[in-house]
Amino acid sequence: MEETRNMTVREDREKKEKKEKKEKLTALLLCLFLGESGAHKFYQERWGMAVLYLLTFGLFGVGVFIDFWGLLYEAGGQKIGDIISNTLIYIALAVLGTLWVLPIVYLLYTAFRVQPSTGIIYQLFPSDLKLGFDNFVTLFKETQFFRWLMNTFLVAICSCALTTMFILMVSYAFSRMRFKLRKPLMNVLLVLGMFPGFMSMIAVYFILKAMGLTNSLFALILVYSGGAGLSYYICKGFFDTLPRSLEEAAILDGASQWTIFWRVTIPLAKPIIVYTVLTSFISPWCDFIFVNTIINDANKYTVALGLYRLINAENSSFSENFTVFCAGATIVGAIISALFLSMQKYYVEGVSSGAVK
Amino acid sequence: MDISTKTVPKTAKGEGGFFTRMWRKVKDFVLSVVHGSAATKISCLFMGVGQMMRGQYGKGIIYFLLEVLFVLYMALFGGPYIWHLGDLGTTLGGQEWNDATQAYEYTKGDNSFLILLYGVVSLIVLLLFVAVWFMNVSGNIKNDKLRNIAAKAAPQLFLDTKTKLVQGACSMKLSSRAIAMQGGRVRVYLSGNCEGASVEIDGERVPISELREGDRFGSLQTLIFKGMGQDKKKGTYAEFLRDENIYTKEPPVHCLYLYSENGDLNGAEYLRECGKVSTFKEDCAQLINRKFYALLLALPMLGLLVFTVMPLIFMILIAFTNYDFSHTPPGQLFDWVGMANFSKIFSIGSGGLDFLLVFLRVLVWTFIWAFFATFTNYFFGMILALMINKKGIKLKMFWRTLFVLAIAVPQFVTLLLMNKILDADGILNVILGTKILWLGDSSHWAIIPRITIIVVNMWIGIPYTILMCSGILMNIPAEMYEAAKLDGANPMQMFINIVLPYMLHVTTPYLITQFVGNINNFNVIWLLSGGGPVDNINYGAGAKAQATDLLVTWLYRLTTDVNPQYNLASVIGIIIFVISAALSLITFNRSKATKNEEDYQ
Known part of the structure; x- marks a missing residue:
């Protein structure tokens, strides 16, 4: 008697499990093919959600996506779920990765393409396709690219040294020292940083003019590093996390704040210094709005402005210079990428420590 | 580390609202000058002279030079610009027929743009000078106070009884007479856990935990440094120790300081300055120590002032003028128009809702x-x-x-x-x-x-x-x-x-x-x-915004257009600023990191 009852219970359970699994599978398929209409929610008899899905295209696809993943694991179990989801992830990563790399590949491809005689560059694989270094030759021979490159190097190195120094100094003062105007000053700097920089560009131009500095690289360095104090936030956040006990020990040993700054804090702040150096080194390579206002002597261009002018100047036709632009962009891109990829670790550290605060 | 001991009592100075405090400060300042010494009074007119009279030559010369430079700047360059800030120039440049010489004479007109720009620069220079002037005068006032104290306490020597009171429920007996004989000051260090410790002064036994700054025992007054924590007024205790040239291996938890003078400075100031006027060398040494922040911040702040603050003030002021393509200096003047640009954008008064839309x-x-x-x-x-x-x-x-x-x-x-x-x-x-x-x-x-x-x-x-x-x-x-x-x-x-x-x-x-x-x-x-x-x-509306323009690109377009409208661009800039500043200030002040700055340490 007892046994048969147990048997039936077990059978019942098995049946139920089978049924559930079947239901899950059906829901999964419904979700996969008709998810946007909320079909799987209707099937699971969750009417409210179903109607909501129906009206919002499955909460704009995100809801369906989430449901699909969940159902996948529920219907197939951990192992099968993992296999399928990993496969899907590989496919997604491959597709997206290609999408991300394609423009860069196109850039490289165009850079090495020889200017077609017809003047049309838009065909992807024209019949008279030739590859070669012609564009790079043109770049260095006919434009002042080498000059621009050197200018940018000079500006980048000087302004990155100044900027880093400024940021470290301001951050240390705000993080480690206590003085009357500290809080108000911090808030004022925060607010100042909110103004769109180029709103004041014309005024900056005239101030520089009054100082007799327009059309010089020195002016660029000053402009790039003059506002550095505003971006103390990430660095200060980092300094805040350094243990104070080291400092106090140094104080008791008779060290001055000066010594502590150079001997205790700076050596500990290596990651954030690398981050600051990296970002401030890169920014002159990318900015062209300020250069555009301050400098109008082609000898003093930085690469960004030079390349921008190459394809946006009024007297140059775009298709003539596009391949040359791509060649220049490749060189700049190569420099920055090399730098960036080698310092990626520090960059991540900086970005995430800045984001969490 | 325990930094929760924030039991430092508030002094009367810190009480009252912002304006009350400011008023009190101004009053103190004026009174101190009025009752001050001749050196202080002279310094109000000739900066640095007061310091030189007291032997602070380095400081005095710097102040004096600053004043000379300022006067020269204002007389030769800045003054006229500030003068013309109100009208932004009145004479239009151009040519005029001169009957006497029978020729056209070219006159150089006013340039509203430069007047506004250099006017702002000069105003900031003026503000900076006022700040320096205050530093100069209050330095003299400080010297006055020191002299008064020195006169009262002289020819006293700095003799300290460094007495250690260690751990637990022990107590220390002191008498005000004995203290007075030792030069008027006693310092008691309490290290370790001193919750039960007490001090007995002239037979009056007081537990350490109940002592407050300013408590009196006969002729004695107390000043207490509690813990290693932060005190805005006095700096860290470690700093205090360093200033006093006392280095202890084991930092004391409490320091009780008793002194018997009725000086008008509080004990901390008294201790620090001990009646002596600081020398130039000492002042400079402070710059790499207690005032290191001033040294650190000086250059970055200068950079900000020149390349961010001045241009910003200038551009904000532009929003209240009619500086656009039909008022472009040189050749044309522009003028203040009040809130007209704001009402144009928000279409108050002027015809149609075009701009607002x-x-x-x-x-x-x-x-x-x-x-x-x-x-x-x-x-x-x-x-x-x-x-x-x-x-x-x-x-x-x-x-x-x-x-x-x-x-x-x-x-x-x-x-x-x-x-x-x-x-x-x-x-x-x-x-x-x-x-x-x-x-x-x-x-x-x-x-x-x-x-x-x-x-x-x-x-x-x-x-x-x-x-x-x-x-x-x-x-x-x-x-x-x-x-x-x-x-x-x-x-x-x-x-x-x-x-x-x-x-x-x-x-x-x-x-x-x-x-x-x-x-x-x-x-x-x-x-x-x-x-x-x-x-x-x-x-059609002359606003020149295009379909995917953001506020910033619209602003840029308005300034770089063939017919630039700098005034409207400035208004937009101010609006962008208000939006972003509000958003970020709320976030940053609410975020955990700002509230508990010291939690990570």
Whole structure:
């Protein structure tokens, strides 16, 4: 008697499990093919959600996506779920990765393409396709690219040294020292940083003019590093996390704040210094709005402005210079990428420590 | 480290509202000058002379030179500009027929722009000078006070009884007479746990915990330094010790200081300055020590003043003038117009709602853009980061580098490249065999360019999110996952219930900064679509905004147009600023990091 009852219970359970699994599978398929209409929610008899899905295209696809993943694991179990989801992830990563790399590949491809005689560059694989270094030759021979490159190097190195120094100094003062105007000053700097920089560009131009500095690289360095104090936030956040006990020990040993700054804090702040150096080194390579206002002597261009002018100047036709632009962009891109990829670790550290605060 | 001992009593100085305190300070200042010494009074007129009279030659000469420079600057350059700030110039340049010489005479007219610019510069110089003047006079006042004290306490020597009171419920007997005989001061250090300790002064026994600054025992007054914690007025206790040249291996928990003078300075100041006027060398030494912040901040602040603050004030003032294409110096003058530009944008009074409608359109688009740009990047970036970091996925480094390459190529390159790829004859249309104007289709509220821009922005922004998220995801406590797994949660539920809340919690400030950054995202819009396509409705109003213009690009367009309208651009700049400043101030002041600055230490 007892046994048969147990048997039936077990059978019942098995049946139920089978049924559930079947239901899950059906829901999964419904979700996969008709998810946007909320079909799987209707099937699971969750009417409210179903109607909501129906009206919002499955909460704009995100809801369906989430449901699909969940159902996948529920219907197939951990192992099968993992296999399928990993496969899907590989496919997604491959597709997206290609999408991300394609423009860069196109850039490289165009850079090495020889200017077609017809003047049309838009065909992807024209019949008279030739590859070669012609564009790079043109770049260095006919434009002042080498000059621009050197200018940018000079500006980048000087302004990155100044900027880093400024940021470290301001951050240390705000993080480690206590003085009357500290809080108000911090808030004022925060607010100042909110103004769109180029709103004041014309005024900056005239101030520089009054100082007799327009059309010089020195002016660029000053402009790039003059506002550095505003971006103390990430660095200060980092300094805040350094243990104070080291400092106090140094104080008791008779060290001055000066010594502590150079001997205790700076050596500990290596990651954030690398981050600051990296970002401030890169920014002159990318900015062209300020250069555009301050400098109008082609000898003093930085690469960004030079390349921008190459394809946006009024007297140059775009298709003539596009391949040359791509060649220049490749060189700049190569420099920055090399730098960036080698310092990626520090960059991540900086970005995430800045984001969490 | 225990920093919770914040039992330092408030002194009377710190009480009252802001204005009460300011009033009290001003009153004190004026009275001190009036009752001050001759040196102080002379210093009000001739800076630095007072210091020189007291032997502070280095300081005095610097102050004096500053004053000379200031007077020269104002007389030769700045003064007239400040004078003309009110009218921004009155004489128009041009040529005039002169009967006497029978020739045209060219006159150099006023340049409103330069008057405003140099006027602002000179005003700031003036403000700086006032600040220096205050420093100069209050330095003299301080010297006065020191002299008074020195006179009262002289010819006293600094003799301290360094008495150690160690641990536990022990007590110390002191008598005011004995103290007076020892030079009037006694310092008691209490190290370790001194909760039960007490001091007996003239037979009156007081537990340490009940002592307050300023308590009196006969002729004695107390000053207490509690703990190593922070005290805004006195600096850290460690600093105090250093100033006093006392280095103890084991930092005391409490320091009780008793002194018998009735000086009008509090004990801390008294101790620090001990009746002597500081020498130039000492002042300089302070700059690398207690006043190191001044040295650190000087250069960066100067940079900010010249390249950020002055231009900003200038541009804000422009918003209240009629500086536009028909009032462009040199040759033309512009003038103050009050709030006219604001009422033009908000269409108060002037005919039609044209400008307001354009403004609202741009504003709404700016917010829509900022919202989508921020959240698409955030969520898709997070999902990608999760995919790459998922257990069992191989070649993590390779996948990450694929995406990170997009960051490594400078933004202006990728944006210009994208602009060309999406051109009407661009490579994308060639591949697809279509003729879609990805960035130029103005039909249906320019919906295609708008979506294109947001998608391209994803291409640019998602790699940043991947980098950031990879860092944070590793910090999620593993126990949380384990617990969820035991509860039978599937990976998706884990994502929704653990990862997402954690990420949102941790990165809220980041999201808001991103949002503000996107409101001001000039590069993406300007290099990609240039703000276009041109929208006929907008152009009619003379507002010149185009379909995908954000407030910032609109501002830029207004200033770089053939017919620039700097005044309106400034108004827009102020509006952008108000929006972003409000958003960020709220976030930063609410964020944990600011509230508990010292929690991490």
